[in-house]
Amino acid sequence: MRKFWIALFALVPPLAVGFFLWARGVEGLWFPPNASETGSDIDFLFWVIFAITGITFLGVEIVFAWFLWKYGGREEGGKGVFTHGNHKLETIWTIIPAGILVFLAIFQYGTWEEAKFYSQAPDSPVHARVLGGQFEWRIRYPGEDGVIWSPDDVEQVNELHVWKNQPVKILLESRDVIHSFFIPQMRVKQDAMPGMKQWVWFTPVESGEFEIACAELCGWGHYKMRARLVVHETEQDFQDWMARATAAQFADTEEAAEEQ
Amino acid sequence: MKALDGLGLAAVAVLTATGIAWMSPGSVTARGIALEYSLRPDTDEYGFQPATLEALEGKLLEKFGEHASPHLPEDLGDYDAFGMGGEEELARGRELYRTKCLHCHGVSGGGDGPTAKFLIPRPRNFRDGKVKFTSTLRAAKPTREDLRRTLRDGVAYTAMPSFQVEEDEDIEALISYVQFLMLRGEVERLVALQIDDEGDFEDFEAGDMDAAEFSELLDEYFEEQYEYIQDQWGSAEDEQVFPEGPRPPATPESIARGRRLFMSETAGCVNCHNGNGDGKGPNVYGEILDPDTGEVLRIGYKLKDEWGNEARPADLRKGFYRGGNRPLDLYRRVHQGIKGTPMPAIADMHANDEDIWALVNFVLSLPYNQ
Numbered sequence: 297m298r299k300f301w302i303a304l305f306a307l308v309p310p311l312a313v314g315f316f317l318w319a320r321g322v323e324g325l326w327f328p329p330n331a332s333e334t335g336s337d338i339d340f341l342f343w344v345i346f347a348i349t350g351i352t353f354l355g356v357e358i359v360f361a362w363f364l365w366k367y368g369g370r371e372e373g374g375k376g377v378f379t380h381g382n383h384k385l386e387t388i389w390t391i392i393p394a395g396i397l398v399f400l401a402i403f404q405y406g407t408w409e410e411a412k413f414y415s416q417a418p419d420s421p422v423h424a425r426v427l428g429g430q431f432e433w434r435i436r437y438p439g440e441d442g443v444i445w446s447p448d449d450v451e452q453v454n455e456l457h458v459w460k461n462q463p464v465k466i467l468l469e470s471r472d473v474i475h476s477f478f479i480p481q482m483r484v485k486q487d488a489m490p491g492m493k494q495w496v497w498f499t500p501v502e503s504g505e506f507e508i509a510c511a512e513l514c515g516w517g518h519y520k521m522r523a524r525l526v527v528h529e530t531e532q533d534f535q536d537w538m539a540r541a542t543a544a545q546f547a548d549t550e551e552a553a554e555e556q
Numbered sequence: 557m558k559a560l561d562g563l564g565l566a567a568v569a570v571l572t573a574t575g576i577a578w579m580s581p582g583s584v585t586a587r588g589i590a591l592e593y594s595l596r597p598d599t600d601e602y603g604f605q606p607a608t609l610e611a612l613e614g615k616l617l618e619k620f621g622e623h624a625s626p627h628l629p630e631d632l633g634d635y636d637a638f639g640m641g642g643e644e645e646l647a648r649g650r651e652l653y654r655t656k657c658l659h660c661h662g663v664s665g666g667g668d669g670p671t672a673k674f675l676i677p678r679p680r681n682f683r684d685g686k687v688k689f690t691s692t693l694r695a696a697k698p699t700r701e702d703l704r705r706t707l708r709d710g711v712a713y714t715a716m717p718s719f720q721v722e723e724d725e726d727i728e729a730l731i732s733y734v735q736f737l738m739l740r741g742e743v744e745r746l747v748a749l750q751i752d753d754e755g756d757f758e759d760f761e762a763g764d765m766d767a768a769e770f771s772e773l774l775d776e777y778f779e780e781q782y783e784y785i786q787d788q789w790g791s792a793e794d795e796q797v798f799p800e801g802p803r804p805p806a807t808p809e810s811i812a813r814g815r816r817l818f819m820s821e822t823a824g825c826v827n828c829h830n831g832n833g834d835g836k837g838p839n840v841y842g843e844i845l846d847p848d849t850g851e852v853l854r855i856g857y858k859l860k861d862e863w864g865n866e867a868r869p870a871d872l873r874k875g876f877y878r879g880g881n882r883p884l885d886l887y888r889r890v891h892q893g894i895k896g897t898p899m900p901a902i903a904d905m906h907a908n909d910e911d912i913w914a915l916v917n918f919v920l921s922l923p924y925n926q
Contacts, residue, residue: 454720548803
């Protein structure tokens, strides 16, 4: 039995490494490819942390298996070897992680500031207001006057349109509970708090369609709170779409309704 | 010790296998969930005996198929009248309905799924063949486009979410299945009403009529009601409401005219939507009296819709509109009201196009007045 347990725990490190190597190549298991400007910084941070925790994990697992072999009871029913700890060792393994933590806290600060501090938000006018609610995203564009909440607003559900290389600035709100506005490819995730205004910004560098998901369990329908991000190739494409959406929004006759 | 380990492992294996079998697609059919076909609980008031209910249920099963294989009646059904794609599409629609709609709208579309009772407003009961927000006249069926819009855009600020990200063909299949549930529920109810009206079920239950005769009679009623409803669906497109002219600009004059109408006794909007548009007018919110004793039971919403649920008029200051936020949608809402609710059709009050547009302009200005 002893050998079985040693073998089981000794298997964890190679299995874990193997799994991660395999998962890298499987779509849907690893990070979706980054499609935003600041995303590479965030990915870099991810890799730094992943390397630190990964090496620590492997080390711990190897020591664990080795201890099982070295100190476990030798024969069936035999007792293992127990010790009462080691002051010096405890000091060392407290100081090293604390050092890593302080390093990470300082090291990540620039990226965090860039991604989350409002002073770093682009100067561009607000692109849209995204209102999370159980269980959908309502997206309101300011219309021609650039002011959100005026009669010329264009409101859409579950579809956010932007264009490539646009510094997108979004006002995020919630109408009921806490939601989280998550666009994996843009490396953006921000909670939407009822009663608060949050700002989210990102600059897509690739056109295409991406998923917007709610990343905060917000109720029984949380799983279906999905929306679509459409990144147009050029600003002109976006403006063309916007013109169509505006015409649809203000449809008032049979002809206007049929044109959609 | 070893024996216990083995037992534990076996138990986990059995539970896992059961779980997988339970949740796998098609298992609902395999388990043979009973068809809650016949009738909503309230039809019990007819006092049908089990034999009558069984005959009725048998007839409906024969005509519309088992739950797992929905189809229109073979002799009478016309998929084109509904704009449906056919039997395969219905089966696909049913699969999608089960995963995305059933938990609110219920197995048979009765608006009685497990999550329904937590929601205000309640999910739509399709079995009355009526939905609230359509482009058609008050008595007419919705068009496919109306159902499509509701699925795509959701119903703003209710539990009905938007299915914007679904594939087109999935949306079409869902529309067809919802039409099917509306059709089946309505036919069922009308046939039940008819045998109640004519008193045939009493003959049958007393033994004066044998099963074959009763079945024939049901066939006859079924055909009559089915054709009547299918024709309504077929003509829904022709019953759409369109304004005579485009929306006039929202000038202060037009808004002021709308406001006058809104406040007037003729249109009566103010009685429910209130002077400031908050939807808590004198008719709506207040003391609810006990019908017998006249005592005040509580303070709350007094209006009910046809489904027996609380009807809360819209707060027009919020800037969202459940039936769609296009001027055209608002025009139709004012023109034909909201089906099944106390919101009336102003067109019945001899309002002209200009009046309605003025009202729309006023309503659209309300959120931005503060």
